[in-house]
Amino acid sequence: MELVNPGIGLIFWMTLAFGVVVFILKKFAWPAITNALAEREESIEEALRAAEITREEMKKLKLDNEELLKEAKEERVTIINEARKIRDKMLDDARARGNEEADRIVESAKQRIQNERNAAIVDIKNEIAEISILIAEKILREKLSDTAAQREYVNKLLKETNLN
């Protein structure tokens, strides 16, 4: 029976002691502890949120970078293509100009050759005329070696020449 028969004194002191413990801890211990815990949890939460935002931003940044890189690559391709086009055009132009020049040179060469040939023909003609004169002179000298013949011939020439 003693086990379930507590004394009034024990109940009194227990009530007092537990009441005091609750009161003191409620006033001096628990608020500090629970507030500190809540504060820390909040700061951790805050830090996690900030980290999340940063990660998000990093992701965006990375995406932007990739975009940029992609654009740069595309631009590089365009630039290279354009350069290739320009090069081809330049080459074509150069080739065309070269051909033209060559044609022009060939043409002028032909011209010059023609001129040379013409000059040569004139020279040859002159030469032939000279030679012909020489021959004619020699022939005439031969023919007009006697005076009679000379006279006759002069007369003939005089007759032929219109004297006015």
Added chain:
Amino acid sequence: MAYNKGIMTHSKLSILLFLFFYASNLVLSAEQQVEKEKKEFNAGKKIMSHIVDAYDWHIADIGDVHISIPLPVILYDEGDWHFFWSSKFEHGYSSYKGYKIAKEGRLSGKIVRIADDGAYIRPLDFSITKNVFSIFITSAFIIWLFISIAKSYNRRRGHAPKGIQSVFEPLILFIRDDIARDSIGEKHYRKFLPFLLTLFFFIFLNNLIGLIPFFPGGANVTGNIGVTGVLAGFTLLTIWVNGNKNYWKHIFNTPGMPWWLKVPIPLIPIIEIVGVFTKPFVLMVRLFANITAGHIIILGFISLIFIFGQNSVAGGYTISVVSVGLAIFMNFLELLVAFIQAFVFTLLSAIFLGMAVEEEHH
């Protein structure tokens, strides 16, 4: 009486030795006991004396010398206050100022005055008994402990917990998140958190200190029905102080019940009112019974050694191996029970408080 005393001296010393020193010490004592006194060892009485409250704090008996801490006796009887040390009773063997410790009957173990007709009269007894003294020590310890923890929280604001702070932080968080918040709800739990935290740590630490077999432990505080009754009373009082309109309405005019169950015979209100008191009553009995049972089992295993040792020394030797093993196992189990019972008491208190502040829902 004398022979009983002699046996107690040896066995009690042996129990202490056995629990905390070497097995050989106990066997030696058991041997001595068997040699010197061929008297009966009353395990039931022995165990009971370890579990109930006492007017002095018994440490050990060596030979015929009792070593105990005397505690103040405070009595109020017939308009007079009496103050004296419990050592005046000489461990219950003599009376002082007409008062003595009753040995049998309904008032066994209490201070009584013997009336002229031989009947026991019980004065108002405010003595600082072993349990009261233990409560004072653990209360002071708990206050010191949590104020120093609070200080380290203030000192290390926003930083990770350190030292003793990190030992208690998981428990504090467990009570806050898994007991208070879950049972009471986000809206009201903050209000009851200090009470629930105090309740939990008071029970838990007293349970643990009760498992230490020597001073300042060893008092069966949470295994005392008065102590658990006061704790349950605090819960009931908190419920009543904070119970809202909805709570009282549920008791006196339970919604959803046909009117003829309330008028003219208030059947449902009576059931509800009984329910109001059974809740703390169950809290009281559960904690008391669990802790007391654990102590009884451990002491029972230890007593086995002396019961067997009475018949043969070899028997004492043999059974001591088993008994100590079982007692160690029980001690581990009691560590678990110390936590579980503190947890259950706090959880149920939180649930009852949650019911008291619950908003009306349709």
